[in-house]
Structures are given as structure tokens and as C-alpha cells.
Amino acid sequence: ETTVRIAYENNPGEPADLVMNRWKELVAEASDGEVVLELYPSSQLGGKKDVIEQGMLGVNVITIADVGFLTDYDPDLGILFGPYLTDDAESLFKIYESDWFKEKEAKLQEQGIHIVIKNYLYGTRQLLATKKVETPDDLKGMKIRTPNNIMQIRAIEAMGGTPTPMPLGDVYPALTQGVIDGVENPLPVLFGQKLHEQAKELSMISYLQNTSLWLGGQAYFDTLDPEVVEMLHETGYEAGLYSQELAAAEDEKILEAMQDAGVTVSYPDVEPFREKAMAVYDQFPEWSEGLYEEIRSQLGQ
Amino acid sequence: MKLSFKLVSALAGLLVFALIAITAASVVARYVLGTPIQWTEEMSAFLLIWIVFLGAIACEIEDHHLKIDVVTMALPDGLVRWLGAIVGAASVGLLGYMAWLGYVLSESAALKKTQILRISWFWIDIAVTVGAIGIALVMAWRVWLLLTGKPVDAPETEDMSREH
Amino acid sequence: MEWFIIIPFMFLLFALNMRIYLAMFAAILGYFVFFQQIPIQIAVQRLIAPTQNPSLLAIPFFILLGTLLGTTGIASRLLKVADLLVGKLTGGLGHTNVMLSTLMGGLSASNLADAAMMCRMLVPDMIKAGYNKGTAAAITATSALITPILPPGIALIIYGLVADVSIGSMFVAGIIPGLVCSGLLIGAVYLVAKKEGYKPSRQTWPTARETGSTLVEAWPAFLLILVIIGGIRLAVFTPTEAGAIATVVTILIGLFVYREMKMRDLTDAFGSTARQTAAVLLVIMMSSALAWIFSLEQAGVALAEWIMSLTQNPWLFLIIVNVILLVLGMFIEGNALLIILVPLLKPVVLQLGIDPVHFGIVMILNLALGTLTPPVGTVMLLVCNLTDTSFAEFMRRGWPFLLALLVALILVTFIPALSLALV
Numbered sequence: 107e108t109t110v111r112i113a114y115e116n117n118p119g120e121p122a123d124l125v126m127n128r129w130k131e132l133v134a135e136a137s138d139g140e141v142v143l144e145l146y147p148s149s150q151l152g153g154k155k156d157v158i159e160q161g162m163l164g165v166n167v168i169t170i171a172d173v174g175f176l177t178d179y180d181p182d183l184g185i186l187f188g189p190y191l192t193d194d195a196e197s198l199f200k201i202y203e204s205d206w207f208k209e210k211e212a213k214l215q216e217q218g219i220h221i222v223i224k225n226y227l228y229g230t231r232q233l234l235a236t237k238k239v240e241t242p243d244d245l246k247g248m249k250i251r252t253p254n255n256i257m258q259i260r261a262i263e264a265m266g267g268t269p270t271p272m273p274l275g276d277v278y279p280a281l282t283q284g285v286i287d288g289v290e291n292p293l294p295v296l297f298g299q300k301l302h303e304q305a306k307e308l309s310m311i312s313y314l315q316n317t318s319l320w321l322g323g324q325a326y327f328d329t330l331d332p333e334v335v336e337m338l339h340e341t342g343y344e345a346g347l348y349s350q351e352l353a354a355a356e357d358e359k360i361l362e363a364m365q366d367a368g369v370t371v372s373y374p375d376v377e378p379f380r381e382k383a384m385a386v387y388d389q390f391p392e393w394s395e396g397l398y399e400e401i402r403s404q405l406g407q
Numbered sequence: 408m409k410l411s412f413k414l415v416s417a418l419a420g421l422l423v424f425a426l427i428a429i430t431a432a433s434v435v436a437r438y439v440l441g442t443p444i445q446w447t448e449e450m451s452a453f454l455l456i457w458i459v460f461l462g463a464i465a466c467e468i469e470d471h472h473l474k475i476d477v478v479t480m481a482l483p484d485g486l487v488r489w490l491g492a493i494v495g496a497a498s499v500g501l502l503g504y505m506a507w508l509g510y511v512l513s514e515s516a517a518l519k520k521t522q523i524l525r526i527s528w529f530w531i532d533i534a535v536t537v538g539a540i541g542i543a544l545v546m547a548w549r550v551w552l553l554l555t556g557k558p559v560d561a562p563e564t565e566d567m568s569r570e571h
Numbered sequence: 572m573e574w575f576i577i578i579p580f581m582f583l584l585f586a587l588n589m590r591i592y593l594a595m596f597a598a599i600l601g602y603f604v605f606f607q608q609i610p611i612q613i614a615v616q617r618l619i620a621p622t623q624n625p626s627l628l629a630i631p632f633f634i635l636l637g638t639l640l641g642t643t644g645i646a647s648r649l650l651k652v653a654d655l656l657v658g659k660l661t662g663g664l665g666h667t668n669v670m671l672s673t674l675m676g677g678l679s680a681s682n683l684a685d686a687a688m689m690c691r692m693l694v695p696d697m698i699k700a701g702y703n704k705g706t707a708a709a710i711t712a713t714s715a716l717i718t719p720i721l722p723p724g725i726a727l728i729i730y731g732l733v734a735d736v737s738i739g740s741m742f743v744a745g746i747i748p749g750l751v752c753s754g755l756l757i758g759a760v761y762l763v764a765k766k767e768g769y770k771p772s773r774q775t776w777p778t779a780r781e782t783g784s785t786l787v788e789a790w791p792a793f794l795l796i797l798v799i800i801g802g803i804r805l806a807v808f809t810p811t812e813a814g815a816i817a818t819v820v821t822i823l824i825g826l827f828v829y830r831e832m833k834m835r836d837l838t839d840a841f842g843s844t845a846r847q848t849a850a851v852l853l854v855i856m857m858s859s860a861l862a863w864i865f866s867l868e869q870a871g872v873a874l875a876e877w878i879m880s881l882t883q884n885p886w887l888f889l890i891i892v893n894v895i896l897l898v899l900g901m902f903i904e905g906n907a908l909l910i911i912l913v914p915l916l917k918p919v920v921l922q923l924g925i926d927p928v929h930f931g932i933v934m935i936l937n938l939a940l941g942t943l944t945p946p947v948g949t950v951m952l953l954v955c956n957l958t959d960t961s962f963a964e965f966m967r968r969g970w971p972f973l974l975a976l977l978v979a980l981i982l983v984t985f986i987p988a989l990s991l992a993l994v
């Protein structure tokens with residue numbers, strides 16, 4: 107019997123937790139109970155960086171990471187977290203199947219990172235604020251909390267807001283006190299963190315299709331039976347599909363719940379936001395020459 | 408010892424000063440100037456770990472690390488001395504191992520950089536090694552005093568319980 | 572559960588007078604060497620992790636603030652004011668200590684920060700006024716427990732998130748239990764002061780003239796309080812940042828208004844802050860690494876199943892949970908325990924018809940009590956360290972106050988209305 111640990115920062119009941127529970131079932135089924143996934147929600151084994159480090163040191167653990175998180179290993183990967191890169195998540199997933207990404211994946215494996223799921227949709231990032239935001243002008247002077255991630259900081263800045271990085275755990279009190287005016291994240295996270303209790307204006311600017319990777323250390327995967335690794339990949343793909351389904355369903359459910367809680371939802375014209383956001387694609391000199399154009403052509407756009 | 412105490416303590420104190428200054432500056436930048444400083448969080452975390460491990464060396468010199476002396480207080484002096492030497496030597500060993508592990512971890516994390524300031528995690532993790540070596544040296548000195556029968560009282564430092 | 576042997580091993584090392592953080596580190600290493608095939612450097616990674624959490628910054632900030640309040644002369648003016656208000660009562664300074672924590676509890680989210688500040692501001696004067704050092708330390712440590720229960724509190728937020736109840740409700744639910752703790756402590760202070768013969772610090776109620784001149788002389792102190800409260804309420808800064816801002820204001824007052832502080836005092840204060848921060852944080856870091864082991868071993872699952880197998884009676888269930896948490900809270904970091912145990916216990920809590928908000932307050936109060944008990948109760952360690960009190964002395968003098976809090980825990984456990992009336 108093989109036990110594989112899965113660690114993530116999300117709390118029980120959030121979409122990531124639901125998807126992992128589904129994956130657990132899929133794995134149990136596919137392996138006749140021979141392989142067991144053990145789930146560790148709520149950062150029980152540590153934050154993202156620490157768990158990835160544990161995996162790279164050879165610990166049995168799989169965790170979730172934004173592509174933005176892998177830019178230390180390959181700066182080019184950062185572009186996959188770019189604002190308004192594609193219209194929908196579906197076309198973004200095509201890039202993950204492209205030759206360009208396969209090359210990157212092989213390079214990461216040499217550096218000790220083994221990607222298990224690459225069709226995982228974390229959600230579409232929206233803006234929840236204390237004031238209505240319908241145009242980039244409305245964003246002027248508003249302090250928007252972002253994760254400590256250079257791409258999101260620059261994207262919010264480009265669209266006119268004042269990015270204010272702080273840990274997710276501090277956002278609730280910061281909103282309560284008005285230290286920040288808004289926060290961006292997929293709806294399930296905004297709702298899961300109960301931020302709608304403090305900020306009542308939801309702007310569906312959909313500025314970022316947030317895909318995520320589930321990965322572990324190559325050193326650990328090398329110790330596994332190749333058949334088990336393949337089974338994990340196959341069931342992982344199924345779980346990824348479920349995450350995409352769930353994201354859509356959850357968004358709808360949460361929109362309703364938020365409105366019931368007194369949140370006003372607005373659907374601004376995203377074109378002006380997109381135009382401003384494009385500025386970020388010139389701000390990363392560390393990217394390969396012509397990266398943006400290559401990605402666009404991979405997308406056939 | 409007194410000099411090294413002053414040096415390490417002053418250095419750690421300087422970092423505390425920097426921590427206060429950065430935090431205050433970030434409030435001013437955010438509230439008065441409307442442009443938050445984005446690297447405050449990273450810099451504070453970086454400073455805090457160095458404050459802890461440098462502070463820990465100074466704290467060891469003045470023998471102020473927390474311990475539970477309820478049991479040993481009931482023992483005869485001679486025995487306490489020997490026990491102190493043995494536990495001290497074991498502690499030096501533990502700290503040496505901690506220093507080594509910290510170094511191995513720093514090496515393996517060197518590639519990873521913080522998001523904004525692009526500080527390599529090596530410079531964060533290595534604080535453990537520096538701190539552990541420093542504490543181990545102080546402790547080894549204390550064990551030597553115990554074994555050679557010299558008085559082991561902590562050197563006179565600007566005592567924290569000083570009245571004002 | 573063989574790995575659990577590391578806990579008695581750790582206690583043995585405590586008894587041999589090894590530094591607490593090193594004894595804990597030895598236990599953690601023992602786990603990695605004998606019970607898990609995991610690269611040992613991860614033990615060090617788990618130590619570093621808590622220092623990367625910004626809420627811990629409150630500790631150096633408020634330790635420094637407390638020291639500076641003393642050296643600048645602000646504390647002594649504030650004390651005169653407190654003396655005006657309650658000095659005529661038996662155990663006046665003790666009451667002041669509890670009242671200040673209650674007032675601060677509504678601003679600050681950290682009991683460590685509160686304890687550090689009170690140790691600096693009040694304990695020296697309490698000793699001067701004839702209080703036993705252990706008593707003064709115990710009053711300071713136990714009243715600091717009010718801070719995490721009164722909103723805002725970090726534990727209230729964490730519980731709201733992992734148990735999926737409104738953080739707003741948790742905040743409101745904490746108010747009465749926090750005041751109950753405060754009231755019971757004031758009662759305990761009164762009884763102890765009566766028995767020990769701590770005289771009122773003044774014989775008569777103050778005259779109007781005396782009141783006037785004391786208040787006028789204390790204006791910079793009021794300014795400081797106004798800056799802190801106003802700054803947080805007007806959203807200029809967060810409670811953690813408030814520590815840094817208050818420090819800056821205090822230095823300015825010390826240098827330009829009262830002019831009692833010398834440059835030497837200032838540099839000394841920075842150095843001693845670093846040393847005390849180190850002493851306390853090293854233990855917190857080790858305790859959070861132990862929590863990681865607890866989590867990796869899925870000990871929470873086993874524990875939750877065991878608790879559920881014991882009883883189906885809600886009251887009995889709450890008592891058992893209380894006893895187990897009191898024990899675990901003695902050596903594992905409280906917030907980590909919330910994260911591990913709450914999701915596992917919540918289904919049972921609902922099934923037994925216990926309100927999750929009420930359960931949360933019981934858990935948080937309980938874990939806060941864990942910070943006051945040996946061997947690694949962090950607040951107790953901090954206070955003993957800052958006041959130079961031995962643990963034995965702390966326990967010998969502190970039991971009436973700990974007992975008062977235990978009574979508060981029992982009341983909050985068995986009278987759900989205390990938590991739920993305002994929700």
C-alpha cells in the first residue's frame with residue numbers, strides 16, 4: 107500500500123479541498139485501494155514555498171503552486187499568470203499542452219520538480235471592494251490587496267490601483283479598518299475568507315484566469331512504481347477537469363450567496379482594463395525574446 | 408565576553424531599529440503619500456529572523472534563555488555543576504547539528520528568491536547557522552568554566568532588570 | 572503513536588535544566604531520526620516558518636514600547652493617573668493592571684504583546700508598592716489572556732475561517748467571556764490583596780486640584796493613547812503597526828517633551844528588545860515545529876476519533892475536550908491546534924447540538940489558558956523572563972488567578988448564553 111500526502115493552504119470545504127477529495131476517490135478506485143491520498147488542508151504542513159521545498163528535498167508530498175511561483179526556476183513561466191492573457195481558461199489550458207510547455211516541464215523535472223496536474227483551474231480573479239469600480243479611473247488611489255506576487259502587483263498597478271501586498275490572513279481585519287479598499291481573488295476565496303462581510307462592491311473584471319499546478323519533488327516520484335505515477339497523472343487529469351466544472355458552478359452559487367449577503371455585483375466593460383493591463387507585458391526584461399508573441403501564436407490569436 | 412556581548416547586542420538592536428523605522432515609514436508612505444512600500448513585509452520577515460538569532464547569542468551570553476530549574480534547585484551544588492557541564496556539552500552538540508542543518512537548508516533554498524526584493528532565501532535561512540554557531544561558542548566557553556572550576560556567573564551586562 | 576515518546580523525553584530534558592528551546596529541538600530531532608524517513612533539514616525549515624509570519628512582529632514592537640514607556644517617564648505619569656482613579660481601593664495597582672489589559676484587549680490581538688507591555692509598565696511599580704514579584708507577574712500574565720478573547724483577536728479570526736462561521740459573530744461572541752475573565756480576575760486581585768495586606772496606594776480620594784495637575788502633567792501620555800486608538804480606528808495603521816508608530820511617538824515625547832531619556836537608554840532598549848524577543852520567539856518556533864509533527868502524524872484524526880468514542884453527551888464532550896486541550900496547549904502552539912482539530916471536531920459538535928460559535932470561544936479560552944501553564948506556556952515564559960521570576964514562584968503565587976480563569980472557562984463552557992447572547 108502506498109500513501110501519498112497532498113498539502114494545500116485552502117480550508118476544508120473550499121473548492122481546492124473538494125477537488126482533492128474527488129482525486130482521493132478517483133485514486134482509490136483506480137488502484138483498488140492500493141494507493142491512498144492523505145489530505146492536509148489549511149497549510150498544516152506549511153506555506154506553499156515550504157511545502158515545495160519539502161518536496162524537492164525528497165519528502166512524500168504533492169502541493170499546489172501558481173505558475174508565478176515557479177519563475178525562480180524559469181522566468182518565462184511567469185507570463186502564464188499575465189492579466190487578460192486569454193479570453194477564457196480553456197484556451198489557456200491549450201498552452202499547457204503545447205510543445206513550448208512540454209519543454210519547460212522537462213527542464214523543471216531536471217531541477218527536481220515533477221508536475222502532476224496541469225489542467226487545474228483555481229478560478230477567475232475578480233475585485234471585491236468597498237467602493238464601486240466600473241472603470242480604471244475608479245481604481246485610482248484605491249489600495250488593493252494583492253498576494254506577494256510581482257505579476258499581480260504590476261497588473262493592479264497598470265490598471266490604476268495601488269497594489270498593497272499582505273498575507274491573506276490579514277485581509278479581513280485590514281478591510282474592517284479600511285487599511286485597504288479592496289482585494290482581488292477568485293470568488294470562492296473571497297467568499298471563503300468571508301471578505302464580503304466587510305466589502306460590499308463586487309466588480310467582475312475577470313482580469314486573470316488563475317490556473318494552478320499540482321506538483322511534487324522528482325526525488326519522491328522516482329521512488330514510486332512507474333505505474334502508480336501514471337495512474338496519478340491520469341486520475342489527476344480527471345480531477346483537473348472536475349476543478350474546471352466546479353469553478354463555474356461555484357462562481358454561480360457564490361454570486362447568488364454574495365448578493366443575498368447584500369453585495370452589489372457589477373459587470374464593467376473589461377476593454378479599458380485590458381488595454382491598461384497590457385503594459386505589464388513590457389515590464390519583464392528577464393523573459394525570452396518575443397515570448398508574448400510566441401504565446402499568442404500558440405493560442406492561434 | 409563582555410565586548411562580544413556589546414557587539415552582538417548592538418547589532419541586533421540596530422536591526423530592531425531598522426524594523427521600527429521601516430514599519431513607520433511604510434505607514435507614512437501608505438497613508439500620507441498614498442504609495443505603499445511593497446517590500447515592507449519581506450524586509451520585516453528578513454529582519455525578524457536575524458533579530459532572533461543574533462539576539463539569541465547575546466541572550467546566551469547573559470544566560471537569560473528560558474529554562475526550568477525546579478528540579479535542579481533541589482540537588483547538591485557539586486552535582487548541579489557536573490550536570491550543567493554534561494547538559495551544556497550536549498547542547499553544544501545540538502547547536503552544532505542545528506548550524507549544519509541550517510547550512511544544508513540554506514544551500515538547497517539558495518535558488519529561491521523573495522518576490523519583490525529578490526533576496527535569495529540563503530540569506531534568510533543562514534541566520535540559523537550563524538546564530539547556532541554563536542550560541543554554541545558561548546556555551547562551550549561556559550562548559551569549560553564549569554569543568555575547570557571557575558565561577559560561571561554571566562558577565563556584568565547592562566542588566567535588563569535595571570531600575571529606571 | 573510510538574513517536575509520542577519524544578514528549579516525555581522532552582520533559583526529561585526540561586527537568587535536567589536544558590534550555591527549553593534546545594530540549595524541544597532535541598525532541599524534534601529525535602522524531603526525525605527515529606520515526607520518519609524525512610530529510611532532517613526540514614526540522615530547521617519548520618523553525619524558520621513562524622518568523623515569516625507578520626503578526627509576530629507585534630512582539631518586538633511592544634516589548635520595545637513597554638521599555639521605552641518606562642525610560643521616557645510616560646509610564647510613571649500614567650500610573651499617577653491610574654492611582655487617582657483606583658488607588659484608594661485595596662490592591663489598586665493590581666486592578667489597574669487588569670483594567671489596562673481589558674482596555675488594550677479591544678485594540679490589540681496578541682496576548683504576548685500585552686504581557687510584554689504590562690511587565691514593563693506596571694510590574695516595577697507594583698514591586699515598589701510592596702507586591703510580591705510572583706504575584707505581580709501572575710496578575711500580568713493572567714490578565715493578558717483577556718486580549719485574544721476580546722475582539723479583535725487572531726485566534727477568533729482563525730477559528731472563524733476553519734470552522735466556517737462568521738468572523739463578525741466570533742468577534743461579538745468574545746465580548747462577554749472577555750469581560751467575565753476581567754471581572755473574575757479583579758475579584759481574585761481583591762481577595763489576594765486583602766489577604767496579603769496590600770494597602771491602598773493612597774489614603775484619600777484625590778482633590779480637584781491634585782486631579783487637575785496630574786492630568787495636565789500627563790498630557791503626552793494621553794496623546795500617545797489617542798494616537799494609538801485613533802490611528803487604528805481611523806484606519807491609518809493596523810494593530811501590529813500601531814506598536815511601531817507608538818514607539819516612534821514615545822521616543823519623540825521622551826526626547827522633546829519629558830527629556831528624561833538619555834541616548835544610552837535608547838540604544839540599550841533596542842538591544843534588550845532583541846534579546847528578549849529571541850528568548851521568547853525561539854520557544855514559539857520550536858512549539859510550532861512540534862505542531863507540524865502533530866499534524867504530519869495525523870494525530871488530530873486519532874485524537875478526534877478517540878474523543879468521539881468516549882461520549883455522546885454534549886456536556887461531557889465539552890469537559891473532555893477542555894481537559895485534553897488544556898494538556899495539549901501546554902506544549903503545542905494554540906493556533907496550530909485550532910487548525911488541526913477544529914475541522915475534525917466540527918461534525919461532532921454540530922451532531923451533538925453544540926453551537927459552533929460557542930464551541931469556538933470555549934476552545935480559544937482554553938488554548939489561551941495553555942499559554943499560562945508550564946512548561947512552555949509562552950505568556951508565562953515571557954512574563955517570568957521579563958520580571959526575573961522563577962516558574963515555581965509564578966505557580967506558588969499565581970494559582971488564585973489561574974483558578975479565577977479556570978472558573979471563567981467553566982462558566983463559559985456551561986453557560987452558552989455568555990458567548991451567544993450578543994450574536
Ligand code: NA
Pocket residue numbers: 675676677678679680681717718719720721722723724
Ligand atoms: Na483583542
Ligand code: NA
Pocket residue numbers: 668669671672689710711712714715
Ligand atoms: Na495586565
